[in-house]
Amino acid sequence: MSQVTKERNETEENAQGWRAIVADWSTDREVFRHTHWGKAMMWIFLLSDTFIFSSFLISYMTMRASATMAWPDTAEVFALTIGGQSIPLILIAIMTFVLISSSGTMALAVNYGYRRNRKVTAALMFATALLGAAFVGMQAFEWTKLIEEGVRPWSNPMGAPQFGASFFMITGFHGLHVTCGVIMLLIVATLVLRGHYDRAGDYSAVEIAGLYWHFVDLVWVFIFAFFYLW
Amino acid sequence: MATTIADDLTPMHHPRTWVGKYVWSQDHKVIAIQYSVTAIAIGLVALVLSVLMRLQLGFPGVFPWIQPENYLQYVSMHGMIMVVYLLTALLLGGFGNYMIPLMIGARDMVFPFVNMLSYWVYLLSVLVLVAGFFVPGGPTGAGWTLYPPQAISEGTPGSQWGIVTMLVSLAIFIVAFTMGGLNYVTTVLQARTRGMTLMRMPLTVWGIFIASIMGLLAFPALFVAAIMMLLDHVAGASFFMPSMMSMGQATDTLGGSPILFQHLFWFFGHPEVYIVALPAFGIVSDLISVHARKNIFGYRMMVWAIVIIGGLSFIVWAHHMYVSGMNPYFGFFFATSTLIIAIPTAIKVYNWLLTLWRGDIHLRVPMLFALAFLFTFIHGGLSGLFLGNVSVDVPLSDTFFVVGHFHMVMGVSPILVIFGAIYHWYPKIAGRMWNQALAQVHFWVTFLGVYAIYLPMHYLGVLGVPRRYYALGETSFIPESAHLANQAISIAAIVVFAAQFLFFYNMIWSLFRGPKAGPNPWGAASLEWQTPDTPPRHGNWGAKLPTVYRWAYDYSVPHAPRDFIPQDEPHPKDTAP
Numbered sequence: 001m002s003q004v005t006k007e008r009n010e011t012e013e014n015a016q017g018w019r020a021i022v023a024d025w026s027t028d029r030e031v032f033r034h035t036h037w038g039k040a041m042m043w044i045f046l047l048s049d050t051f052i053f054s055s056f057l058i059s060y061m062t063m064r065a066s067a068t069m070a071w072p073d074t075a076e077v078f079a080l081t082i083g084g085q086s087i088p089l090i091l092i093a094i095m096t097f098v099l100i101s102s103s104g105t106m107a108l109a110v111n112y113g114y115r116r117n118r119k120v121t122a123a124l125m126f127a128t129a130l131l132g133a134a135f136v137g138m139q140a141f142e143w144t145k146l147i148e149e150g151v152r153p154w155s156n157p158m159g160a161p162q163f164g165a166s167f168f169m170i171t172g173f174h175g176l177h178v179t180c181g182v183i184m185l186l187i188v189a190t191l192v193l194r195g196h197y198d199r200a201g202d203y204s205a206v207e208i209a210g211l212y213w214h215f216v217d218l219v220w221v222f223i224f225a226f227f228y229l230w
Numbered sequence: 231m232a233t234t235i236a237d238d239l240t241p242m243h244h245p246r247t248w249v250g251k252y253v254w255s256q257d258h259k260v261i262a263i264q265y266s267v268t269a270i271a272i273g274l275v276a277l278v279l280s281v282l283m284r285l286q287l288g289f290p291g292v293f294p295w296i297q298p299e300n301y302l303q304y305v306s307m308h309g310m311i312m313v314v315y316l317l318t319a320l321l322l323g324g325f326g327n328y329m330i331p332l333m334i335g336a337r338d339m340v341f342p343f344v345n346m347l348s349y350w351v352y353l354l355s356v357l358v359l360v361a362g363f364f365v366p367g368g369p370t371g372a373g374w375t376l377y378p379p380q381a382i383s384e385g386t387p388g389s390q391w392g393i394v395t396m397l398v399s400l401a402i403f404i405v406a407f408t409m410g411g412l413n414y415v416t417t418v419l420q421a422r423t424r425g426m427t428l429m430r431m432p433l434t435v436w437g438i439f440i441a442s443i444m445g446l447l448a449f450p451a452l453f454v455a456a457i458m459m460l461l462d463h464v465a466g467a468s469f470f471m472p473s474m475m476s477m478g479q480a481t482d483t484l485g486g487s488p489i490l491f492q493h494l495f496w497f498f499g500h501p502e503v504y505i506v507a508l509p510a511f512g513i514v515s516d517l518i519s520v521h522a523r524k525n526i527f528g529y530r531m532m533v534w535a536i537v538i539i540g541g542l543s544f545i546v547w548a549h550h551m552y553v554s555g556m557n558p559y560f561g562f563f564f565a566t567s568t569l570i571i572a573i574p575t576a577i578k579v580y581n582w583l584l585t586l587w588r589g590d591i592h593l594r595v596p597m598l599f600a601l602a603f604l605f606t607f608i609h610g611g612l613s614g615l616f617l618g619n620v621s622v623d624v625p626l627s628d629t630f631f632v633v634g635h636f637h638m639v640m641g642v643s644p645i646l647v648i649f650g651a652i653y654h655w656y657p658k659i660a661g662r663m664w665n666q667a668l669a670q671v672h673f674w675v676t677f678l679g680v681y682a683i684y685l686p687m688h689y690l691g692v693l694g695v696p697r698r699y700y701a702l703g704e705t706s707f708i709p710e711s712a713h714l715a716n717q718a719i720s721i722a723a724i725v726v727f728a729a730q731f732l733f734f735y736n737m738i739w740s741l742f743r744g745p746k747a748g749p750n751p752w753g754a755a756s757l758e759w760q761t762p763d764t765p766p767r768h769g770n771w772g773a774k775l776p777t778v779y780r781w782a783y784d785y786s787v788p789h790a791p792r793d794f795i796p797q798d799e800p801h802p803k804d805t806a807p
């Protein structure tokens with residue numbers, strides 16, 4: 001036997017501290033033990049996507065800091081007049097509430113998926129998709145309202161032109177994510193209902209869809225904080 | 231979505247139709263070849279553009295059909311194609327796809343369907359890029375860095391449509407890369423065969439693995455920059471556009487930040503340098519080890535150096551912006567972090583040299599290219615130390631010194647490794663050997679030619695010859711000899727260009743006429759040479775996945791029967807786990 005390899009193997013087995021951590025992590029076959037590769041892949045994708053949203057948000061923040069015209073007061077811009085009274089940020093509050101609730105139904109769906117409860121899983125996923133669609137609908141309403149008030153990517157009667165441009169860009173990109181998520185949820189839910197995953201013996205797809213959905217919600221929280229509350 | 235690919239239990243679907251096997255194939259090897267052929271084809275376009283530039287620079291006025299705006303378009307398309315569409319696609323999409331599953335003992339990537347999509351979307355991005363040559367106004371002439379406001383302002387070549395096709399193509403490319411990159415990373419993490427620990431993987435896989443992670447984290451910034459610039463251009467937004475005078479008129483834009491684009495671009499751009507360098511580092515380590523019949527010196531150190539370089543390269547980007555007018559303290563920070571990267575990089579260079587030290591060196595063509603890489607890389611690395619310092623960079627910035635530097639370090643070095651790698655792995659991929667004499671000629675002309683091209687450029691740069699200039703004209707500080715040097719460079723470039731046809735001729739000739747290669751002509755220990763069939767078939771490993779018992783570098787082991795021990799050979803006393 002090769003002396004070199006033998007020694008290497010021995011140091012690996014008796015490793016301590018950092019080396020032990022490295023040795024654990026680099027064991028054969030799977031770094032994340034008993035983890036479906038699809039789940040690992042989704043996590044990595046979400047990490048990459050985090051960088052996209054971070055780039056958007058950081059760009060928006062530097063732009064806002066260096067804009068030469070006044071930034072509109074978001075509390076006023078996003079106020080709705082209900083019953084003769086102007087309530088700041090009310091629509092966004094509802095949208096946020098809807099999206100966060102959808103994370104709840106999604107988490108339940110994953111839970112029922114583990115228990116192999118086909119019908120309840122599918123029902124909860126359809127509910128999640130419905131809430132997501134409602135969110136996109138409200139977003140469309142908000143866009144229409146802003147456009148009616150004269151906000152465009154190239155101009156903004158209320159102040160800095162970057163306001164409208166970054167609003168449409170960031171919420172648009174997020175809305176696109178939600179829309180894709182809704183489509184994915186509908187597909188997976190249909191497959192659940194048809195018993196596809198019972199036959200395959202593996203409900204991982206539900207969990208993977210759930211990961212994506214929670215991520216989209218989490219991103220919204222940041223957009224909400226940085227764009228609307230700031 | 232069933233069980234992991236590393237599992238022997240998953241039955242594979244072998245396509246039966248010709249289209250399923252070779253066109254819409256989900257086999258990582260076919261996808262790799264599709265990626266490589268496409269990348270090399272578009273790379274040839276970039277090569278031709280470089281010759282056109284050299285014709286203009288060496289013999290100004292002789293080619294009246296090269297107008298100043300054409301020159302700028304050649305520069306821009308040449309740079310972008312070389313960096314993104316050739317090197318990134320070839321090293322990750324080509325070599326990554328071919329090598330990862332074979333080297334770690336998997337049957338395929340974990341998600342072959344998405345892997346296949348990755349290629350087709352890449353092809354789409356190339357087609358959109360090429361469309362840029364035919365739109366009104368031609369391709370963009372803003373330089374490969376595409377800096378706004380000039381990239382989208384009237385007066386810049388291609389500011390009508392060329393910039394749009396370029397940005398759209400980049401966005402599509404990033405989608406394609408993401409689909410591939412997710413596969414490469416996840417496959418390495420989750421689908422290795424029995425016994426293949428991370429610390430037993432060949433360095434080629436390590437380089438590609440870390441580069442893919444970097445791509446997944448760096449391309450997002452470019453993606454965002456592209457979308458924002460598209461909105462600026464198409465929807466009239468002012469993300470990057472300040473209020474300014476253009477063609478004697480005030481523009482509608484106001485309040486945007488051009489520097490923001492530079493930050494986004496270089497947050498991608500610098501890691502990109504290492505995205506093409508790390509796979510090359512990995513491959514060259516393996517070439518040197520195999521052809522010097524010695525284990526790689528300091529394997530663990532090599533792995534950690536790759537990881538550390540990958541991490542550090544995300545905090546050095548603004549060394550490309552010393553002259554942008556950013557806060558001087560930034561310059562201090564980024565100069566420091568830039569110079570720190572030199573440490574792990576130097577470790578790698580020393581380890582390569584120490585691997586060669588007293589090795590049983592076989593000067594076969596792959597090894598020649600690996601040695602050539604050491605020359606050009608050390609060379610480019612040293613001039614990089616100059617440019618990393620703010621006070622030295624400021625006068626050299628935007629001169630031919632920079633052109634000489636980056637061609638050495640990230641242009642030519644990876645290209646030399648790619649040549650070496652193709653000569654090295656072709657026998658496995660096609661099952662045939664090359665004509666050695668032709669390959670030697672190709673090597674020497676390319677290697678010496680590269681020096682003839684780029685060494686004088688450093689000198690021109692020190693004289694103050696600016697880059698991206700169509701012609702030097704009458705300038706008091708540029709002596710007559712500079713024009714002579716330019717002519718010499720151009721002639722060398724044309725010779726090097728011509729020599730590449732030896733390579734292509736040899737490749738095609740050996741595909742049909744080359745002598746049959748055995749399964750392991752170089753006596754290499756890593757797993758890809760131990761496949762039951764050469765070229766490997768769909769599924770790679772026949773009925774049973776291999777088991778790995780050792781690292782990939784057991785060469786010249788004392789008392790062993792051969793001068794190498796394959797990774798899947800058990801230790802005499804061990805039985806299978």
Ligand code: HEM
Nearest residue numbers: 280283305306309312313373374375640641697698699723
């Ligand atoms: C025979 C091979 C090559 C020749 C003769 C060549 C020549 C040139 C020339 C003449 C320029 C323009 C200089 C100027 O006016 O500013 C240039 C720019 C450039 N080249 Fe190459 N090149 C070659 C290969 C490569 C490779 C392999 C890469 C891959 C990284 C590359 C990347 C670039 C980049 C990024 C630019 C800068 C473009 C810009 O300024 O926007 N080149 N090259």
Ligand SMILES: [Cu+2]
Nearest residue numbers: 500503549550
């Ligand atoms: Cu850099």
